[in-house]
Amino acid sequence: MPNAKPLTHALVACLAIGMFATDAGAQRRGAAKAPDGPTACTDFYSFVNKDWLTANMIVGSGSVSALGELQALALQQQRELLDAAMQSPQNNVQQLLGDFWASGLDEAAVEADGAQPIAPLLSRIDAIRRARDIPPAIAALHQVGIPVVFNFNADVDLADLTRHIGYFTQGGLALPDPAYYTRDDADTKAILDRYRDYVRSILALAGVEEKSLDAETAAVIDLETEIARHWRAITLARDPRNNYAPVPTAGFDKQYKRLQLDEFLETNGIQAETVSMANPALFARLDELVGSVKPAQWKSYLRFHVGNAMAPYLSRTFREAEFEFHGRVLRGQSEPLPRQTQVLNAINKAAGPMLGREYVARHLPEGARLRATTIATEVRDALLRGIDRSAWMSKPTKAEARSKIETLRIEIGAPQHDLDYSVQPMGRGSFGGNMLIASTWRHREEMRRIGRSNADQRWDVLPQQPALAYDIAQNRLIVSAAVLQPPVLDMTKDAAAHYGSYGALVGHELGRSIDIRGRVVDAAGNVRTWWNEGDEAAWTDLANRLSGQYSGYAYPAATALMVNGTQTRDENAADLAGVELAWDALTTTNAELPKESAQAFFEAWAQLWRQQMSPDVANRMAASSVQAPGQWRANGPLVNLPAFGTAFDCKAGTAMQAAEEQQVRIWR
Structure with a gap:
């Protein structure tokens, strides 16, 4: 079906939110107890998330996370949108989507259709x-x-x-x-x-x-x-x-x-x-x-x-054969996904931009969009200030970094599509036939990109997918409509909390625009390394100090394993940069910040990384993930921030507040 892009996933979209895979296999609400007695100064993550962690214990094999819950919410919103389009379409695109959805859910019709779609x-x-x-x-x-x-x-x-x-x-x-x-x-x-x-x-x-x-x-x-x-x-x-x-x-x-x-x-x-x-x-x-x-x-x-x-979209005999090999043998799955999930995945694969258009209209309130734009702009300005006071960047590199950030674009909600939504009518009688119609449309629109200077009009993530990314090729921040919901952006919370969650994720991504990853594309959009050897050596020193810090953390739920600080080094640095920049943005716009708001900022950051894993999942993640587990994504950056110690009265040298000479700083 639609081809995977060879460059985009490697170069263009650097997704900040690394735990969006749908949580599966988790049996929650067991009788085990969370660790007793965490305080803000001993284990802030467990202190803030104690109730959630207790309510989401894993029994058996699986994982659950706050960001996984956001992914599940976005999928449920998509299903509800398709149900509405199936029952009462309001425009031509909804008619197409409703028919596509109905044809996939009608398993009797799929069986009757047999292999006819590919005949x-x-x-x-x-x-x-x-x-x-x-x-x-x-x-x-x-x-x-x-x-x-x-x-x-x-x-x-x-x-x-x-x-x-x-x-x-x-x-x-x-x-x-x-x-x-x-x-x-x-x-x-x-x-x-x-x-x-x-x-x-x-x-x-x-x-x-x-x-x-x-x-x-x-x-x-x-x-x-x-x-x-x-x-x-x-x-x-x-x-x-x-x-x-x-x-x-x-x-x-x-x-x-x-x-x-x-x-x-x-x-x-x-x-x-x-x-x-x-x-x-x-x-x-x-x-x-x-x-x-x-x-x-x-x-x-x-x-x-x-x-x-086409096997996943045809009758049961095709689907069972495909799952037995691709699902069970290659992917190690024990059972197929629920039928609704299979159909939704098919629609996103072949007609994802259509669904995205309708999702944005339904699930992106103007207030959330404006709030997201304001905070992202303030975090960008904080990065400019961070560049000016940087002790590790050379003067020429600072100038190039400033140029890159000054020209950076912020795009919220959805791309500026130049798509032609004219498609052959689908109908409700043939899911496989509809898949081919939609895939033909998607391929046509992809081919129309070639030879055109319109790269800035497309995203390589869908608006209905929770994603916050820095697009290195187009020097822009991409914020999908689906990500602007709790726990990333909770409009019911203290305004300071918006900076601690959403703002820090923005900072994570914007920092990547000029760090070890972003150094390969300059302000003019040329693919070249614009750091000098001194910049790289200074960055490496900072990042290696973080590696040492994280390597001292035990991996939660894993079998006697420690966090691999080298494997997670660059993401740990991006997390620290994100919190630094978000805090700068918050305190620059709120000079007299109440203590309660300061605490709300850090609590929102810790709540973002709520996570439970069974030992088998934890062992696998410890060996392969380039991101630290949730506990240390939450705690690790805060250990290096004096503002956190002030907000919660944590003394230097405690578990959650390193002595000043041991703190790592990137942009503060």
Whole structure:
């Protein structure tokens, strides 16, 4: 379905809110007791959140967090919006969304529909007779959001971050790593055996006769294995610069004559003089394969990939086969998601911007938007003051940092879409058919980005997804409509609390614009490192001092583990920067801040990171997460802030207030 973007997730959107994954498997409200006797000066996190922690003990396996609860709220709001659109649509977009939602919830209709939604695609594949018929079929599948053989996406041009270009990237495999096809260890072989059974099941459901199943299954895996041999290592693709290799499209008709890449671009509405192709050896091999591999083998491959891509949206036999392999074997899930969740995920995948438009109209009060804009602007101004008084930045670096922050944009609620919402009518009889209609629309709108200087009109997060992010490519702060709710922005609380939660998250992200991450794009939007060696050494010294601090913290719920201060270093620094900047913004606009308001600021910060985990989840997070657990995201920055000690009368040298010479400061 719609392609993953190779650059955006690595370069553009640096999400601040790292615990938005939906909490699952948590059995709460057990009889265990929270730790007795925490005080503000011994463990502020447990002191503030004692009641919540007691009410949300984990029994069994799972996790729960305040930000996970926000994610659940946003999903419930989306379901309610779709219910209303289904029952009484108020405009054309709501009519589309309501029909899409209704068709997915009607499981009897989905069963009756069977494999009919993909029948036209399979017929197109069956019509392949010669090698020259293969590339048009590939292009047609890309058009409906089913990328086969390779991936082609719209993403930012690293030479001009205001525009998009097309990226030809490696793809064409149904397994997540090319090593699955070539490693010979027992575990990999076992997974490949399970995958072989899955391919066979999908081909059978797609109409392949029993007598041909073994041969066609082998044909699919053999062709995927050959493609996998020409992939570059996945680790290379994680660096955006490794995906960027501009090449002229002139000559594609001769260079990729059999693969017909010139006609692929034309079919997908692309008129561009330049595209990116970082792995030309793969595409050269694909060009050879179109001519050397028999059309029958290509037909088996394409038939399977249509069934694989569409299986989650078809009848139960397709869904069960897809879940048994992708869900149970690859993702380790014990059971499928509830039907409503599956349908909502499908709508967000194929028609997310449509749902986002309606979500903003319904769930973004003007008061919250104005409050969010005001605080974000004040935090930005606080960062300018922090740059001026910085002891670790050199003078030239300060000048570049100021220029970058002075030109930074703040976008609240939703992007300035330039989308065309004209879509083929959906109806309520075919969920799979609606998925293809919506995916075709989403692909069309993505392709329209290419060659246009409109990168600032799109976001790579949806407004209905709780997200607060710094977009490094466009030098802007993105605040989604869904995030402007408790615990991030609670309009019923003391105004100072808004700075402690929302304002500190804004500071976290804005600080990233000019820290170790933001240093790779300058104020003019050029991809270059604008720090000097002295700046980097000074930053590293600050960050390493934080590493030492956090490495002394026990990991909550884990089995005798400590926080990995090196692994979480940069996020810990961003948290400290965020609280520093939010406090500066608050106290600059409120010179005579009452003590109660000062306390409300810090309490809001601690409440943001409420979290409970079972030991197995904690052990996994300790090994992999780049963010500290909630207890230390809350407490860690406050240990370094004299203002916290003043607000709660904590003496220097106590657990929650480091001695002055031991405190780490970034922007204060």
